[in-house]
Amino acid sequence: xxMNSILETxxxxxxxxxxxxYTPVPELRDLQLQRLRTVVTRAxxxxxxxxxxxxxRGIEPKDICSLEDIAKLPFTVKSDLRDTYPxxxxxxxxxxxxxxxxxxxxxGKPIVVAYTQEDVDVWTSVVVRCFAGCGxxxxxxxxxxxxxxxxxGGLGAHYGxxxxxxxxxxxxxxxxxxxxxxMKDFGVTAMCCTPTYFLxxxxxxxxxxxxxxxLPLRAGVFGAEPWxxxxxxxxxxxxxxxxxxxxxxxxxxxxxxxxxxxxxxxLHIFEDHFYPEIIDPxxxxxxxxxxxxxxxxxxxxxxxxxxxxxxxxxxxxxxxDRCECGRTxxxxxxxxxxxxxxxxxxxxxxxxxxxxxxxxxxxGTLPHYQIQLTREQGLDQMxxxxxxxxxxxxxxxxxxxxxHQKLQGALDRVLGIRVRVSLVEANSIxxxxxxxKRVIDRRTS
Amino acid sequence: MKIxxxxxxxxxxxxxxxxxxxxxxxxxxxxxxxxxxDTEQYGIVRMIVSDWQKAARILGDRGFVVKVTEVLAVxxxxxxxxxxxxxxxxxxxxxxxxxxxxxxxxxxxKAILIFRFADPDEAIAxxxxxxxxxxxxDELLKDQ
Numbered sequence: 001x002x003m004n005s006i007l008e009t010x011x012x013x014x015x016x017x018x019x020x021x022y023t024p025v026p027e028l029r030d031l032q033l034q035r036l037r038t039v040v041t042r043a044x045x046x047x048x049x050x051x052x053x054x055x056x057r058g059i060e061p062k063d064i065c066s067l068e069d070i071a072k073l074p075f076t077v078k079s080d081l082r083d084t085y086p087x088x089x090x091x092x093x094x095x096x097x098x099x100x101x102x103x104x105x106x107x108g109k110p111i112v113v114a115y116t117q118e119d120v121d122v123w124t125s126v127v128v129r130c131f132a133g134c135g136x137x138x139x140x141x142x143x144x145x146x147x148x149x150x151x152x153g154g155l156g157a158h159y160g161x162x163x164x165x166x167x168x169x170x171x172x173x174x175x176x177x178x179x180x181x182x183m184k185d186f187g188v189t190a191m192c193c194t195p196t197y198f199l200x201x202x203x204x205x206x207x208x209x210x211x212x213x214x215l216p217l218r219a220g221v222f223g224a225e226p227w228x229x230x231x232x233x234x235x236x237x238x239x240x241x242x243x244x245x246x247x248x249x250x251x252x253x254x255x256x257x258x259x260x261x262x263x264x265x266x267l268h269i270f271e272d273h274f275y276p277e278i279i280d281p282x283x284x285x286x287x288x289x290x291x292x293x294x295x296x297x298x299x300x301x302x303x304x305x306x307x308x309x310x311x312x313x314x315x316x317x318x319x320x321d322r323c324e325c326g327r328t329x330x331x332x333x334x335x336x337x338x339x340x341x342x343x344x345x346x347x348x349x350x351x352x353x354x355x356x357x358x359x360x361x362x363x364g365t366l367p368h369y370q371i372q373l374t375r376e377q378g379l380d381q382m383x384x385x386x387x388x389x390x391x392x393x394x395x396x397x398x399x400x401x402x403x404h405q406k407l408q409g410a411l412d413r414v415l416g417i418r419v420r421v422s423l424v425e426a427n428s429i430x431x432x433x434x435x436x437k438r439v440i441d442r443r444t445s
Numbered sequence: 446m447k448i449x450x451x452x453x454x455x456x457x458x459x460x461x462x463x464x465x466x467x468x469x470x471x472x473x474x475x476x477x478x479x480x481x482x483d484t485e486q487y488g489i490v491r492m493i494v495s496d497w498q499k500a501a502r503i504l505g506d507r508g509f510v511v512k513v514t515e516v517l518a519v520x521x522x523x524x525x526x527x528x529x530x531x532x533x534x535x536x537x538x539x540x541x542x543x544x545x546x547x548x549x550x551x552x553x554x555k556a557i558l559i560f561r562f563a564d565p566d567e568a569i570a571x572x573x574x575x576x577x578x579x580x581x582x583d584e585l586l587k588d589q
Contacts, residue, residue: 177506207505388454388487393510395452395489395561396543397482423487425456427508 015132015164017125020272021327028328029067032275035300037064040073043306046091049084050074050308070277070298071286076310081111081251090114092304101250102150113152113250114304120159122301123253126270127160130259133268133327134219134244136190138165143186145179145193145201146224148172152254153224157192160256166190173197176204187216195222195231195243196436199366202238203389212239221246223255225436226314226335228353230360245334251310252297258332266319266331273301276332277309278318281339290320294339295332313338343373343439345380348417352438355384358414362406367392368436370429375443382419384411387426446569446579447515449497450559453490454510457483462490465509474500477586478559480546491546493518493559495586515565517572518580519558523549531558531577538571557585 014022023031041061043050053074054060063072081089090097098117102110115123136142142161146153154172161168169186171179173193179201182188191198198220202212220235223246235243247267248255257274258267269276274297278287281294295312299305315338319331336353343350352371360366368387373380386407394400400423408421430437455461462481469476475495482489494500497513504511521527528547535542543561550557557580562568572579 388510390505390510390512393452393454393512395450395491395512395514397484397489400454400487400489401484423454423456425454425461426510428456 015128015137017128017163018132020270021129021133021268021329023272023328025328028271031272032300033064033067035272036067036070036275036298037061039298039300039302039306040064040308042091042303043308047089047306049080049089050076067275070275070309073298073309075284075296076307078111078251078311078313081113082109085109086112087114089305091306092116097304101152101155101254103250110150111251113254116303118301118303119253119305122273123156123256124159124163126253126273127156127256128163129270130246130256131160131164131166131190131221133259133261133325134190134221134242135262136161136164136166136219136221140164140166140189140219141169141186142166142190142192143169143171143179143183143188145171145173145191145197146255152248152250156248156254156256157221161192176201177208180205180208180210183215183217184210189216190219190221191217191241192221192246194224194436195220195227195235196225196368198222198235198239199231200368202235203391207390212241217241219244221259223247226337226341226353228336228356228360229334230357231366234360234366247332247335249312252299252307252312253302257297261323261325261327263323263325265323266333268323268327268329268331271329273299275300276318276330278316279311281315289318289330292317292333295335313340315339341439343371343382343441345373345382345417348415350382350415350417354414355411355438358410359386359407361410361414362403368429368431370437371439373439373441373443380443382417383422384419385422385424385429387429388423389426446517446581447565448493448518448559448580448582448585450514450516450561451492451494451497451500451504452512452514453492453504455488455490457485457487462488465490465504465507468503468507469494469500472499472503474503478546478548478557480548480559482544493585514561517560517562517565517568518585519560519572520550520578520580520584521556521558523554523556527556528558534572534575534577535560538575540568540571 044061059072096116097114099115102112144157146157148154205212218241220241220243232243244260246255246259248257258269260267277296278293279296287293295314295316296309298309299307314335316332316335337351367389370385372383411419476492478493480491501511501513519531521531545560547556547558
């Protein structure tokens with residue numbers, strides 16, 4: 001049946017692990033409903049918080065008779081993971097848990113996530129499907145420069161690349177010069193890291209006299225932070241690779257919840273394991289496909305830590321049409337912003353992604369930047385610190401001042417409010433896990 | 446005739462110039478000349494050093510943003526009018542100076558002027574025609 005549906009699409013070059021991507025829609029919906037009922041029952045039986053919320057609503061697992069009934073279920077939010085720290089949401093006894101991961105926890109307690117062996121296997125299978133969708137296969141040499149450790153990025157991508165049959169180079173994050181040396185000496189064909197870290201590698205390579213375009217590198221699978229279409233073009237132009245957006249979050253499984261295929265028209269969600277909904281972030285009401293709202297995900301097969309209607313805070317939409325690639329999996333639009341990213345500065349709504357697009361307008365620059373918010377005499381002040389890269393730097397004061405004014409002008413135009421631009425030294429802005437920390441809010445309310 | 450000058454971006458904050466200078470010192474690199482061009486917020490440290498390639502590599506490896514530019518060095522007798530003579534010569538050959546700085550060579554009783562021109566090759570040709578004495582890198586760094 002599955003094979004037939006692939007044959008109908010005319011796809012011949014397909015990794016065996018990708019077969020579920022082409023499940024006929026009615027069959028996929030049946031599978032989702034069956035798995036939804038199982039996971040809801042499991043959470044209801046094993047997780048006290050979930051049970052009490054179901055009780056409050058007067059519903060039981062048997063009330064889930066269709067996929068639409070998912071709207072009856074309570075949401076789970078990030079603070080639920082903090083409030084039940086460390087193991088309060090586990091649905092498996094510790095003897096069945098083979099892995100724990102945790103967030104970097106910059107504020108307060110980290111959030112903890114757990115996996116049974118089955119969960120790890122599912123995780124591996126979805127990351128394999130991500131890579132396969134990006135056109136990678138056995139014979140590719142994949143360098144993983146996501147942080148290894150408590151962060152899910154490194155190990156998630158690692159298991160997936162190994163599962164694919166590729167050759168894995170587990171460099172983890174940092175040590176840019178060594179990353180570049182190995183990319184070159186090992187003939188690495190695909191890179192996995194955050195998009196901002198890859199930009200840093202491009203810059204550093206240029207300083208070392210290495211042109212990324214001359215390397216065998218042909219694909220980059222970038223995620224763990226929102227990035228824009230203009231950033232993709234920037235990366236592809238500078239390095240001659242094909243850049244893919246991969247999506248995931250530790251609360252759901254880690255990287256591999258969804259990924260672009262080679263059509264680059266949205267990210268396919270691996271719907272046989274993760275059920276996507278879009279809701280109005282204010283009212284919580286479900287929205288139809290094609291409407292923008294907050295992405296909510298339910299893990300359909302998770303054992304150790306099922307997540308029911310987890311509010312991701314990511315703003316996107318489910319694309320209404322079928323992808324030309326033939327996959328039956330629905331797609332979400334690329335995530336440009338998160339609902340909790342929005343800053344209100346002197347009454348004006350500002351998103352960090354706007355700052356990024358303003359910086360990109362200035363030719364040849366996508367530097368590291370950070371937004372710093374303070375309040376002076378009751379008035380919000382926004383400062384954008386921009387790290388000076390070798391490409392931007394000039395030994396003439398006049399040229400630096402001109403750059404400064406161009407950045408100032410672009411930010412004023414895009415944001416519609418006056419901000420202060422500061423040029424700061426390279427590497428002076430803090431990074432964690434290779435992720436850029438975009439906003440520091442020092443306003444006290 | 447061209448001299449390699451190292452420029453470094455530095456924020457205008459306490460201690461931000463000391464760190465790279467200390468780094469060069471530890472690596473045994475001598476600083477022949479140092480000039481700071483600054484604004485309220487940031488500055489550019491320009492240096493002539495004994496080994497510019499090594500200095501650029503060391504600073505780059507430590508994450509400093511470095512640029513190497515070609516400048517010209519002119520030696521003048523350190524007496525009243527010495528500088529004006531050279532500047533007048535530059536005026537006459539109508540060549541625009543991007544920036545310049547000067548430092549004394551105490552033992553020789555001379556002063557050295559460093560010039561940054563938009564087109565150093567063009568500047569060399571015209572200065573030589575005008576009889577201005579340009580120092581080579583070796584001459585500038587001797588006795589270091």
